[in-house]
Amino acid sequence: MSSKLHEIRDPIHAFVRLDSDERKVLNSAPYQRLRDIHQLALTYLVYPGATHRRFEHSLGVMELAGRIYDVVTDPENLHDDSVRRLVPNPQSFDYGYWKRVLRMAALLHDVGHLPFSHAAEKELLPAGWKHERLTYDLVMSDYLAPTLRQIKVDPEHVAKIAVGPEKHPAKAKYTKWEAILSEIIAGDAFGADRMDYLLRDSLHAGVSYGRFDHFRLLDTLRILPRSRDDSKEPTVGIVRGGLESAESLLWARYFMYTQLYFHPVRRIYDKHLKEFLQEWLPDGRFSTKVEDHLQVTDSDVLTAIRNCDRDDAGRGHASARRIARREHFRLVYEMNPADQEVNPNSVDLLEKTLNEKFGGDQIRRDTYIPEVEGVDFPIYTRDGRIFSSLSMSKTLQRVPDFAVDCLYVHPQIRNEAESWLAEHRDRIISEKDKAGNSK
Amino acid sequence: MNDLPLFRLILTVAGELRCRGSWTGESHVQKVGYFLQDLLGVPLKADYILYKHGPHSFDLRRTLSAMRAYQYVDWQPNPYPYGPTLVEGQLADTLKRFTQEPAEYREQIDFVAEWLGTKRVAELERLGTALYVTLTEGAGVQDRAARICELEPHVAPAEAQDAVTELDRMIARARERGLVSGHEAGESRQALR
Numbered sequence: 001m002s003s004k005l006h007e008i009r010d011p012i013h014a015f016v017r018l019d020s021d022e023r024k025v026l027n028s029a030p031y032q033r034l035r036d037i038h039q040l041a042l043t044y045l046v047y048p049g050a051t052h053r054r055f056e057h058s059l060g061v062m063e064l065a066g067r068i069y070d071v072v073t074d075p076e077n078l079h080d081d082s083v084r085r086l087v088p089n090p091q092s093f094d095y096g097y098w099k100r101v102l103r104m105a106a107l108l109h110d111v112g113h114l115p116f117s118h119a120a121e122k123e124l125l126p127a128g129w130k131h132e133r134l135t136y137d138l139v140m141s142d143y144l145a146p147t148l149r150q151i152k153v154d155p156e157h158v159a160k161i162a163v164g165p166e167k168h169p170a171k172a173k174y175t176k177w178e179a180i181l182s183e184i185i186a187g188d189a190f191g192a193d194r195m196d197y198l199l200r201d202s203l204h205a206g207v208s209y210g211r212f213d214h215f216r217l218l219d220t221l222r223i224l225p226r227s228r229d230d231s232k233e234p235t236v237g238i239v240r241g242g243l244e245s246a247e248s249l250l251w252a253r254y255f256m257y258t259q260l261y262f263h264p265v266r267r268i269y270d271k272h273l274k275e276f277l278q279e280w281l282p283d284g285r286f287s288t289k290v291e292d293h294l295q296v297t298d299s300d301v302l303t304a305i306r307n308c309d310r311d312d313a314g315r316g317h318a319s320a321r322r323i324a325r326r327e328h329f330r331l332v333y334e335m336n337p338a339d340q341e342v343n344p345n346s347v348d349l350l351e352k353t354l355n356e357k358f359g360g361d362q363i364r365r366d367t368y369i370p371e372v373e374g375v376d377f378p379i380y381t382r383d384g385r386i387f388s389s390l391s392m393s394k395t396l397q398r399v400p401d402f403a404v405d406c407l408y409v410h411p412q413i414r415n416e417a418e419s420w421l422a423e424h425r426d427r428i429i430s431e432k433d434k435a436g437n438s439k
Numbered sequence: 440m441n442d443l444p445l446f447r448l449i450l451t452v453a454g455e456l457r458c459r460g461s462w463t464g465e466s467h468v469q470k471v472g473y474f475l476q477d478l479l480g481v482p483l484k485a486d487y488i489l490y491k492h493g494p495h496s497f498d499l500r501r502t503l504s505a506m507r508a509y510q511y512v513d514w515q516p517n518p519y520p521y522g523p524t525l526v527e528g529q530l531a532d533t534l535k536r537f538t539q540e541p542a543e544y545r546e547q548i549d550f551v552a553e554w555l556g557t558k559r560v561a562e563l564e565r566l567g568t569a570l571y572v573t574l575t576e577g578a579g580v581q582d583r584a585a586r587i588c589e590l591e592p593h594v595a596p597a598e599a600q601d602a603v604t605e606l607d608r609m610i611a612r613a614r615e616r617g618l619v620s621g622h623e624a625g626e627s628r629q630a631l632r
Contacts, residue, residue: 340509344534
């Protein structure tokens with residue numbers, strides 16, 4: 001292993017450090033491509049500062065994952081025999097090996113992202129494919145695997161930890177240790193990925209909600225057995241002194257979703273972008289060959305959008321125009337608890353009647369439930385006991401899960417649609433229930 | 440919303456578990472869901488993998504998260520060492536008003552809740568792993584027990600063997616009652632033949 005250390009300045013972590021071996025992976029084509037993949041897709045059309053890329057985010061995840069590894073594997077921080085059996089001794093070969101695997105997995109965890117990151121990958125890839133599958137294939141490909149072997153790590157280990165147990169293409173069984181390493185990167189509560197994107201997105205978008213005391217949180221992370229009656233499953237938790245910073249993180253996540261990630265204009269731009277790509281791409285989908293994947297970045301798509309905007313007959317012209325000229329659809333209705341109490345099908349009914357009244361091409365619906373959880377984690381207390389965070393924190397009990405379900409209309413019919421909805425909405429959603437009653 | 444029948448199904452399962460004295464934590468719902476779907480063919484739209492302690496579905500976890508977002512369920516904390524209990528949320532009654540009871544799966548739900556509702560989590564993890572090994576690999580009692588110990592090293596051999604034996608009894612009973620449908624009895628699933 002080369003001992004030469006390189007430092008990269010970073011607005012969140014001050015410095016990201018990596019050695020010459022790790023820099024070979026950084027210099028690979030799959031990783032360098034991330035310089036041209038926006039972290040937050042077209043969010044910069046709403047929050048102009050949000051132009052940061054997956055490149056710097058992935059560096060941040062590597063830095064954080066390495067720091068977390070150092071803390072949770074410190075022998076002084078191992079509080080249970082079941083965990084001591086899991087963690088390699090700091091003097092052993094395994095200790096350094098797995099740290100290298102973890103850092104490389106963190107660095108590469110996003111290399112499979114399509115242009116503009118998450119926007120509509122379900123519709124833009126063949127059935128059953130997600131960007132994690134591309135990440136896996138890239139790590140195992142000739143673009144990365146030989147370099148990883150050269151720096152003495154098994155590419156399969158890196159790929160496995162990078163994509164996690166849920167998204168592994170062969171549904172491989174993870175050892176508890178591998179599951180913990182994967183959790184350090186992508187864990188619901190304290191994953192390095194989540195910590196970095198909250199802090200970084202918050203900084204660049206100029207939305208302060210995403211900030212939390214990550215320095216304190218990092219120092220208090222531990223691998224702990226999560227008690228479930230008579231079962232003790234190891235997971236990443238904290239010591240009591242980190243509870244307030246953990247609460248702060250989980251509320252930051254809630255606010256960032258509601259204020260930034262679910263911003264209705266940002267969401268409708270994602271939809272217009274998906275529609276554009278479905279028309280512009282051959283067969284309406286991205287290729288899943290790694291060679292093709294490496295050739296397409298945000299710049300290519302943006303150039304296509306500009307060209308198609310100018311060409312009335314071009315494929316995807318209407319969607320390109322909506323993005324290029326800010327003629328996006330306008331929000332006219334969003335799901336809310338009051339209407340849901342009257343009728344859980346309220347959005348379905350309103351969408352159907354708006355379609356009938358104005359035509360389906362004038363209406364768009366956006367439904368999304370984020371893949372987040374993680375408010376229940378173990379806490380190690382000063383007297384040596386381990387409790388569930390939900391029994392220790394009234395604040396965490398109240399962190400809501402959340403979903404969006406919104407209806408948009410073409411800008412030209414916005415006023416008419418709003419007036420029509422105001423007049424008819426209550427009647428439409430008060431449709432009878434299965435017993436024939438209406439509320 | 441297309442998922443309302445699924446939400447109602449899960450609400451019903453959780454209710455039946457509670458009725459039988461289960462504290463209905465996520466582990467209970469996960470493992471019971473695995474038996475319902477992969478053994479008895481009740482569609483929960485949940486892809487299961489073998490995770491740290493037995494079969495686990497991230498899809499089911501997301502479904503529970505969505506149900507909480509719509510206020511159909513909530514998590515109620517419990518004293519140590521129990522995890523939180525899945526309880527009905529503020530809009531559970533609205534969900535019930537607008538959806539039918541999952542009558543077509545009533546027998547399967549009752550069967551699984553009756554058999555598993557009072558079990559402790561570690562036992563459910565072993566039984567769930569036994570079913571996973573049975574469905575994916577089959578083979579005799581000893582081989583399946585040995586495989587459980589390979590996959591879950593914290594499980595003692597005697598515990599693994601008890602789990603396989605109990606699972607085989609459970610499957611036999613389910614077959615007597617006509618609850619194991621054709622697709623579960625594939626060629627690779629020897630114990631179900």
